[in-house]
Amino acid sequence: MALPIWILLYAVSHPASEWIAFHLFRLTPKTHLGEAVAFFFFDVPKVLLLLTLVVFIVTFLQTFVSPTKVRDALSKRRAGLGNALASLFGIMTPFCSCSAVPLFIGFLRAGVPLGVTFSFLVAAPMINEVALGMLFAMFGWKIALIYAGTGVAIAFISGLLLGRLKMERHLEDWVQDALKAPSLGEIEEERPTLSNRLSLALQGVKDIVGKVWPYILAGISVGALIHGFVPEAFMAGLLGKEHWYSVPLAVLVGIPLYSNAAGVMPIVEALLGKGAALGSTLAFMMAVIGLSLPETIILRRVMRPRLIATFVGVVALGILLVGYLFNAIL
Amino acid sequence: MLIEVFGPGCAKCQTMEKHAHQAVEQSGGIHQVVKVSDYAVMAARGIMSTPALALDGQVKFQGRVVGSDEILALIKG
Numbered sequence: 186m187a188l189p190i191w192i193l194l195y196a197v198s199h200p201a202s203e204w205i206a207f208h209l210f211r212l213t214p215k216t217h218l219g220e221a222v223a224f225f226f227f228d229v230p231k232v233l234l235l236l237t238l239v240v241f242i243v244t245f246l247q248t249f250v251s252p253t254k255v256r257d258a259l260s261k262r263r264a265g266l267g268n269a270l271a272s273l274f275g276i277m278t279p280f281c282s283c284s285a286v287p288l289f290i291g292f293l294r295a296g297v298p299l300g301v302t303f304s305f306l307v308a309a310p311m312i313n314e315v316a317l318g319m320l321f322a323m324f325g326w327k328i329a330l331i332y333a334g335t336g337v338a339i340a341f342i343s344g345l346l347l348g349r350l351k352m353e354r355h356l357e358d359w360v361q362d363a364l365k366a367p368s369l370g371e372i373e374e375e376r377p378t379l380s381n382r383l384s385l386a387l388q389g390v391k392d393i394v395g396k397v398w399p400y401i402l403a404g405i406s407v408g409a410l411i412h413g414f415v416p417e418a419f420m421a422g423l424l425g426k427e428h429w430y431s432v433p434l435a436v437l438v439g440i441p442l443y444s445n446a447a448g449v450m451p452i453v454e455a456l457l458g459k460g461a462a463l464g465s466t467l468a469f470m471m472a473v474i475g476l477s478l479p480e481t482i483i484l485r486r487v488m489r490p491r492l493i494a495t496f497v498g499v500v501a502l503g504i505l506l507v508g509y510l511f512n513a514i515l
Numbered sequence: 516m517l518i519e520v521f522g523p524g525c526a527k528c529q530t531m532e533k534h535a536h537q538a539v540e541q542s543g544g545i546h547q548v549v550k551v552s553d554y555a556v557m558a559a560r561g562i563m564s565t566p567a568l569a570l571d572g573q574v575k576f577q578g579r580v581v582g583s584d585e586i587l588a589l590i591k592g
Contacts, residue, residue: 251578252563279578283525284564286554291563363555372561372574385579392580483523486554 195234202227221413228405228451232319233398236447237390239318244389247279247314248382252288253374255305260295264348267301272340275308276317276333282310282480286487293364300348306484307500308340311475315393316446323450324457331511332467336475339503346499355492400448408451417460424461424469426515431465432508436501439472446474463515468508476500516546516590521557521567521577528552531566531580538586546590 205226206212212219255274259267285306292302312333321329377385411420424431449470456466476497485493518535522528532550539546551557560569564578570589 256563279564281525281527281564283523283527284578286523287557287565288563290554290558291561294558359555363558366555366559368561369556369559370561370572370574372577375576 191234191238194230198230198234199227201230217413219413221409224412224455225405225409228408228454229402232401232405232447232451233394235319235322236315236397236401237394239315239322240390240393241386243314243318244393245382245386247277247389248377248385250274250277250279251374252278252284252291253372256292256295256297259292259297259301259305262297262301264298264300264345267298268304268341268344268348271297271301271304271344272308272337275305275340276312276337277314278305278309282477282483285480285483289484289487290360290363293360294368298348299353300344300346302344303347303496304340304344306496307343307475307503308336310477310480311340311471311500312336313446313474316449316470316474319447319450323454328463331463332470335467335507335511336471339471339500339507343496343499343503347495350495352492352495355489357487357489360487397445397447400445401451404448405451408455411452411455411459415459420456421460424456424465426462426464426512431462432468432505432512435465435469435508436472436504439469440476440501441478442473449473462512464508464511464513467511468504471504471507472501475504516544517569517571518546518548518586518590519551519569519572520548521551521560521562521569521574522565523552523554525565527580528566531568534581534583535568535586537583538590541583541587542590544590 202223202225203214206219206223207214210222212222214220214223255271255278258274259271262270289302289306292305293299297305317329317333320332422428424435453466453470456469457463481493481497484496488496518539520528520532520535522531528550532548535548539548557565557567560574562574562577566580567577568575568581568586575589576585
């Protein structure tokens with residue numbers, strides 16, 4: 186029932202945005218301000234509508250996966266296959282950074298190797314399922330596939346590498362104790378019905394859209410400024426593929442920027458529109474979504490500084506490689 | 516009954532704790548709500564995603580904020 190309304194709203198959002206910018210505000214098309222305002226009013230309904238649909242579908246699908254199921258599938262797996270599975274599971278598993286610590290310990294307790302656990306911990310935030318859906322909806326399947334594929338590759342390789350480094354002794358003491366402590370009981374999984382799943386999906390839309398809209402407005406504002414005011418030559422020069430520094434620059438700017446996956450999309454849209462190279466833009470997006478300061482601080486609770494530094498370093502290196510790779514081949 | 520709410524203290528966990536208190540109030544009975552934020556305890560109880568909620572020692576929900584109506588239904592059993 187909601188679907189026809191959604192389609193209608195989506196269809197009128199483009200003409201409506203031009204009407205608001207050029208008639209209501211009497212701005213001239215092709216001027217800086219006019220284009221920026223039109224971008225803003227076009228993107229706000231577009232991104233919010235797409236987000237609603239994507240979150241609904243994703244949350245519905247996620248009711249079929251749970252960290253417990255993933256843990257059971259990964260326990261006792263050897264490096265290699267285990268890392269590959271963990272990276273793939275990371276795409277779909279519902280994951281919030283405040284669950285990072287219990288999940289980390291839960292995996293290790295069940296006999297999931299440290300390297301495999303790391304593959305999952307890299308993949309889960311980096312390949313954000315909402316970002317994936319938004320990329321598909323806004324830029325097509327090719328860019329979505331590149332994003333997912335490179336994310337899986339980074340998670341696979343970093344986990345493999347971190348597993349080889351034998352860093353178990355760099356876990357905090359209380360974690361080592363918690364790993365040996367006896368179990369106080371297993372948990373029975375909930376078994377939702379179809380209508381449970383649909384109402385969970387609706388709840389997800391309410392929660393997520395309700396929480397991220399300020400990030401989206403902020404992202405669209407930045408995107409609109411880039412779209413309207415930043416000259417193409419400038420952006421192509423800064424983030425173009427011919428400069429070696431464009432990828433590290435994108436990563437450095439991206440790491441401290443903590444935004445929501447959906448909030449970055451309008452910025453990505455504007456960057457690509459202004460001639461920034463795909464590799465640099467991808468690196469920027471992955472740094473914003475995958476390497477976030479709050480998650481690093483949370484993980485510091487379980488890992489000693491050496492391990493956490495290695496973890497962040499390996500992932501940042503992976504993102505850099507992806508950036509260079511795509512700037513070179515596209 | 517003993518209601519335990521597990522979570523490190525993020526916004527979702529606080530909402531869940533509030534819902535637990537609301538459910539107890541609505542039930543009209545005497546039940547104890549305890550907040551557990553020790554990761555080592557969560558690990559031993561098998562909890563892998565927060566917030567989680569246990570009733571009389573049995574973990575019933577994990578990984579999502581449960582409404583006070585659902586908790587109330589659980590208390591009334």
